Amino acid sequence: xxxxxxxxxxxxxxxxxxxxxxAGIPVTGVVTxxxxxxxxSLYVARVGExxxxxxxxxxxxxxxxLSVLGSRPVDGMPTVVVEDVQAAFAALARAVADAAVLGxxxxxxxxxxxxxxxxxxLLGQLLGSFGPTVAPExxxxxxxxxxxxxxxxxxxxxxLVAEMGAAGVGxxxxxxxxxxxxxxxxxxxxxxxxxxxxxxxxxxxxxAELVQALPSAERGGLAVLNADDARVLxxxxxxxxxxxxxxxxxxxxxxxxxxxxxxNGRAGFTLTGVLPTPGGDREIGGVRIALGFHGAxxxxxxxxxxxxxxxxxxxxxxxxxxxxxxxxxxxxxxEVHELPTGxxxxxxxxxxxxxxxxxxxxxxxxxxxxxxxxxxxxxxxELGDSSADAHRAVGTLAGELGVRRLLAVGPGTAGIAxxxxxxxxxxxxxxxxxxxxxxxxxxxQLLTAGDVVLFKSSRDSGLRYLGDRITTAxxxxxxx
Numbered sequence: 044x045x046x047x048x049x050x051x052x053x054x055x056x057x058x059x060x061x062x063x064x065x066a067g068i069p070v071t072g073v074v075t076x077x078x079x080x081x082x083x084s085l086y087v088a089r090v091g092e093x094x095x096x097x098x099x100x101x102x103x104x105x106x107x108x109l110s111v112l113g114s115r116p117v118d119g120m121p122t123v124v125v126e127d128v129q130a131a132f133a134a135l136a137r138a139v140a141d142a143a144v145l146g147x148x149x150x151x152x153x154x155x156x157x158x159x160x161x162x163x164x165l166l167g168q169l170l171g172s173f174g175p176t177v178a179p180e181x182x183x184x185x186x187x188x189x190x191x192x193x194x195x196x197x198x199x200x201x202x203l204v205a206e207m208g209a210a211g212v213g214x215x216x217x218x219x220x221x222x223x224x225x226x227x228x229x230x231x232x233x234x235x236x237x238x239x240x241x242x243x244x245x246x247x248x249x250x251a252e253l254v255q256a257l258p259s260a261e262r263g264g265l266a267v268l269n270a271d272d273a274r275v276l277x278x279x280x281x282x283x284x285x286x287x288x289x290x291x292x293x294x295x296x297x298x299x300x301x302x303x304x305x306x307n308g309r310a311g312f313t314l315t316g317v318l319p320t321p322g323g324d325r326e327i328g329g330v331r332i333a334l335g336f337h338g339a340x341x342x343x344x345x346x347x348x349x350x351x352x353x354x355x356x357x358x359x360x361x362x363x364x365x366x367x368x369x370x371x372x373x374x375x376x377x378e379v380h381e382l383p384t385g386x387x388x389x390x391x392x393x394x395x396x397x398x399x400x401x402x403x404x405x406x407x408x409x410x411x412x413x414x415x416x417x418x419x420x421x422x423x424x425e426l427g428d429s430s431a432d433a434h435r436a437v438g439t440l441a442g443e444l445g446v447r448r449l450l451a452v453g454p455g456t457a458g459i460a461x462x463x464x465x466x467x468x469x470x471x472x473x474x475x476x477x478x479x480x481x482x483x484x485x486x487x488q489l490l491t492a493g494d495v496v497l498f499k500s501s502r503d504s505g506l507r508y509l510g511d512r513i514t515t516a517x518x519x520x521x522x523x
Contacts, residue, residue, distance in 0.1 A: 044070050044139075046110050046121060049085065052138045053131035055123040058116040065121035068109055073135070073194040075187055077103035086120075087132050088113035089187070096128075129186060133221050136190030140203070140222055143196045150222055151351055154207045154215055154253045155230025155269075156246065157399040158344045159184060160373045161336065162230060163206045166348040168369040173357045174201035181373045182393070184208035189218045202355065209249045210239045210425075219256035226354060227253040227284070228267045228347045232274040233398035237427050247274040254282035265319065267350045269343060270295035287319055287354075289346035297327070297350050299342050308337045308379070308410035310345075319354040332363060335370045337377045337389075338406035374522060375507040377406065383518040385492025387414075390510035392498040395423045397433045401440055403499045408444040411495035417448045419482060419509070421500025422455035434458030435465075442466025448489070451475040452482045453504055479509050486513055 047066025050057045059065035071083030077099040080086055086103035088096035088111055100108075100117040111122040112131060125131040140150065151166065153159050160182050167178030177200050179192045184206035196203055205222040209215045232247045240246045258264035264284030269275040271290035279286040289297045299312035314330040334345055345366060352362050371377055375393035382388055387410065391403045400423065407416050418441050426433050434455070439462035441449055449468055451459040452475075460475045476482050490496060490513070498510035511521050 046070060046085070046123065049112070049135060050123045053112065053123060053125050053134050055112070055125040055131060057121065057123055059121040060119070065110070068121055070110060073191065074103065074108070075132075075191060077106065077108070080104075080106035080108040082107035082109075084108040086111050087128065088117070089128050089132075090114065132190050133186070133217075136193040136221050137223075139196055140193050143198070143200060143203070144223075146198055148196065148200055148203055149226070149355055150203045150205060150224045151226045151228065151355075152205050152207050152219060152222065152224035152253050152256075153228045153230070153347075154209070154250050155228075156233030156250075157396060157402070158230045158340070159206050159208065160393075161341060161371060161376055162228065162344040162347055163204055164372040164376075165336065165341075165344060165366075165369055166351055167204050167372070169348055169352045169357060169362060169365050170202040170204065170355065172365050173352070173355070173361065175199045176202040176204065178204040179206050182206065182208070184218075186214075186217065189221050193222050207253060212240070212245055212249050213252070215249055215252040216256065219253060223256065224253070225258060225263055226265045226267065226351055227257050227282075228351060229253060229275045229278060230269055230343065230347060231272045231398065233396055234426060234429060234433065237425070237429060239425055239427075241427075243274075247277075250275070251278045251281050254278050254284060257282055257284035259283040260285035265351075265354050267347050269347070270298075271343065285319075287317070287350055289350055290343060295346075297346055299332075299346055302339060302342055304339060304409050305333075308406060310334045310336070310339050310342050312342055314346075314349065318359060319350060321354070321356045325353070325359070327359070330359065330363065333367050335366070335368055337379050337410065338402060339409065340402035340406065341377075375510070377403075378510075378522070379410070380514050380519050380521075382514065384490070385494075386490050386517060387411075387495040388510060388514055388517075388519070389495070389497045390507060390514070392421070392500045392504075392507035392510055393502055395421070395499055395501045395504075396426070397423065397436065400437045400499055403497060404437070404441050404444055404446065407446065407495060407497040415447045415491075415494045416445070417450065417489070417494055417496040418446045419450045419452060419486065419496060419498045419506060420456060420459050421452045421504030421506045424501040424503055430455075431458050435462035438462025438464075439466045442468045448472045449474075450482060450485065452500070452506060452509070453478065455504075479505055482509055483512055487516065490517075
């Protein structure tokens with residue numbers, strides 16, 4: 044796409060002080076981070092709370108960016124000037140998506156209070172083995188991440204997987220206006236960000252915005268809903284799309300039975316029920332599935348990915364084979380490291396809410412059977428009035444699951460320690476420390492061969508970096 048066309052799409056005015064006609068400049072990629080600019084990039088200069096993107100345009104140019112989308116001209120760079128940079132960015136992404144859909148692109152939207160990124164990674168790998176696929180990097184699921192992902196689509200792309208997060212009512216509706224999905228996956232409704240939403244019911248209304256945006260069943264719309272979550276299941280009444288339910292429930296259209304974990308905590312299950320395909324539904328009877336992902340909570344994510352891949356034309360044989368080798372791609376989501384010291388370290392600290400905390404603790408108990416288990420837990424943010432009770436419940440669950448030692452890190456974690464003590468974890472096995480450095484020093488003394496240690500917290504609590512420090516200090520390697 045050329046810069047003049049971008050000006051037309053965004054309704055902007057093109058400014059240039061160079062001799063070359065700016066309208067003809069080709070744009071080969073879009074970035075919002077000047078450090079990620081490459082030759083031919085369009086740099087989107089967003090103005091945030093703490094930084095003005097225009098100030099970094101020169102750095103973007105040094106890395107190869109040739110043009111800017113901003114709210115004022117940038118010296119030395121052709122600039123499409125618009126009144127609202129975010130609205131213009133969204134309009135550009137929607138134009139890219141619309142053109143690609145005309146060429147056969149299929150868009151899948153994924154939302155849920157937890158599991159979005161793991162499901163995105165899983166589905167992206169399945170579809171990537173079947174045809175050219177674009178999926179988000181990390182957790183690019185916001186008003187910035189979704190258009191960035193869409194702008195990676197080109198004429199060869201067959202599938203776009205769009206992860207859609209939200210911190211308020213209307214957010215997912217907005218994201219579907221940028222990347223309009225034909226298939227929508229809703230994994231669960233939990234209490235993540237309940238402090239911002241105000242209630243779990245408001246969270247459910249927001250997640251339902253995805254299925255409300257789907258085309259009708261007659262036009263190929265498909266809503267893949269978790270039958271094990273009553274709030275998600277209720278969304279079947281809020282969409283014109285065909286509904287296919289997945290889960291462990293006997294009532295699910297596509298379900299998992301006989302779930303088992305191998306010695307490394309990877310789940311296997313028997314797949315039964317209805318697999319949608321472009322040629323009609325296929326009855327599945329007793330197909331054994333093995334996952335490369337750790338934890339029983341990945342079964343529901345896998346079912347959603349299986350249903351979607353089948354609906355997009357991937358063969359069951361291909362799905363089964365790819366599931367066996369697919370692994371987490373995004374950092375700090377159930378990363379499992381066998382350290383040279385003999386410690387098994389689980390770094391699942393990209394984010395946390397009560398539901399994902401519970402899933403991680405259950406995975407720790409499963410992976411740590413017969414070994415000493417240590418939970419290093421940080422604060423869960425944005426829980427509002429439910430925060431104190433939620434943190435105590437996490438500590439209580441850790442005790443009930445038999446976690447041998449608990450380390451609560453940070454000033455917001457007193458409730459976790461209290462809950463663990465109330466559940467019978469001995470007082471000398473429960474500690475609360477004020478910060479990362481104190482936790483690091485304690486763990487370096489504490490961890491011994493045979494231990495299994497989990498790091499879990501909300502992103503801003505920083506335990507993901509503590510997990511990395513322990514990994515590298517113990518001679519292990521972290522993904523780059």
